Amino acid sequence: MIERIIGILIPPACREETLGDLRERNDGAQLFLYDALRTLPFVIYSRIRRTTDSVVFLMEAFSTYISFISTAWFLYPGLLIGRQGWLRLAIPCALALLVLMLEGAYADPRKRWPRRPYVAVVMAFGITGVALAVFPVLPLRLVAIGSALSMGFLLMLRTMFPPVSDRPQQAQGPAYWQKQEMVAGGVLKLTAAVAALMAGASLLPERVAAPVLAIAVVAGVIVWTIRR
Amino acid sequence: MKFDSAGPFEQLVLTAILVLHDDAYGVSIHAKVAEMAKPRNVSLGAVYVTLDRLEDKGYLASWLADPTPERGGRSKRFYRIEALGERALRESLNLSRRVWQEAGRVRGWLKT
Numbered sequence: 001m002i003e004r005i006i007g008i009l010i011p012p013a014c015r016e017e018t019l020g021d022l023r024e025r026n027d028g029a030q031l032f033l034y035d036a037l038r039t040l041p042f043v044i045y046s047r048i049r050r051t052t053d054s055v056v057f058l059m060e061a062f063s064t065y066i067s068f069i070s071t072a073w074f075l076y077p078g079l080l081i082g083r084q085g086w087l088r089l090a091i092p093c094a095l096a097l098l099v100l101m102l103e104g105a106y107a108d109p110r111k112r113w114p115r116r117p118y119v120a121v122v123m124a125f126g127i128t129g130v131a132l133a134v135f136p137v138l139p140l141r142l143v144a145i146g147s148a149l150s151m152g153f154l155l156m157l158r159t160m161f162p163p164v165s166d167r168p169q170q171a172q173g174p175a176y177w178q179k180q181e182m183v184a185g186g187v188l189k190l191t192a193a194v195a196a197l198m199a200g201a202s203l204l205p206e207r208v209a210a211p212v213l214a215i216a217v218v219a220g221v222i223v224w225t226i227r228r
Numbered sequence: 229m230k231f232d233s234a235g236p237f238e239q240l241v242l243t244a245i246l247v248l249h250d251d252a253y254g255v256s257i258h259a260k261v262a263e264m265a266k267p268r269n270v271s272l273g274a275v276y277v278t279l280d281r282l283e284d285k286g287y288l289a290s291w292l293a294d295p296t297p298e299r300g301g302r303s304k305r306f307y308r309i310e311a312l313g314e315r316a317l318r319e320s321l322n323l324s325r326r327v328w329q330e331a332g333r334v335r336g337w338l339k340t
């Protein structure tokens with residue numbers, strides 16, 4: 001029973017060998033569960049790293065966020081002036097991208113389906129819509145129109161850049177995404193740092209936010225210069 | 229010329245695969261790495277992540293073997309070190325040796 005549940009949680013691409021290794025290492029159910037829970041985050045992380053193209057992911061994040069911002073600009077301009085408005089607009093983007101990322105990691109490479117990338121986009125925004133209907137942090141009209149716009153962009157992007165698992169691979173050569181990862185690894189970290197900074201600053205009082213942001217940016221530039 | 233190198237943990241994993249030769253799969257690699265890394269604790273997950281990364285770099289090749297009963301009918305994924313991986317390991321070890329020699333010469337760690 002435990003093995004079956006853990007099996008569902010392990011991405012299909014590495015399920016066979018991971019479950020076998022865990023079974024070989026552990027005799028009892030408790031030991032198996034403990035070892036599996038320690039191993040599982042690493043396995044999922046590794047699969048996400050292998051199936052997420054950081055450049056395409058950044059493009060998807062940007063186009064989704066822009067869709068929601070432009071929708072808010074026309075329908076609810078007050079949201080862009082109010083504090084935490086920009087942060088709230090990022091919630092559906094983050095949710096949808098998380099679902100997309102997990103969908104890519106849990107895709108079975110042995111079962112190829114040409115429509116999978118498109119169905120994944122619809123599924124991601126479906127889940128996001130349901131989540132935001134239950135926890136209404138944004139007006140539903142904005143979520144609906146923003147999602148529709150985002151889906152348009154993402155479907156176009158996924159037509160141009162299919163998910164990594166669906167791309168042809170060179171036998172015995174470095175993986176396709178390896179070249180891009182080397183270029184974009186720093187960009188992804190920088191984007192995450194900027195997003196964290198913006199999120200943190202939006203929670204601070206207005207008088208403090210600007211100097212804190214300025215100090216953080218200067219410190220970031222200094223650290224970057226030293227590390228280079 | 230492009231310089232292929234491997235980080236300290238990657239070196240451990242590559243060495244374990246080199247030593248285990250035909251019997252290099254998840255559990256055996258982890259056991260060998262844990263033995264070499266003592267007293268540092270090494271998790272199985274960290275070994276998986278490194279194996280995937282090394283495979284992406286083209287340092288390793290892997291394949292699934294036939295299922296075995298002691299693993300509940302599950303297959304093992306075996307790993308083999310590729311020429312690129314061997315070169316990276318050699319380069320990294322050479323670099324470490326040069327660092328050791330230079331630092332040792334200055335600090336007097338090496339007996340002359």
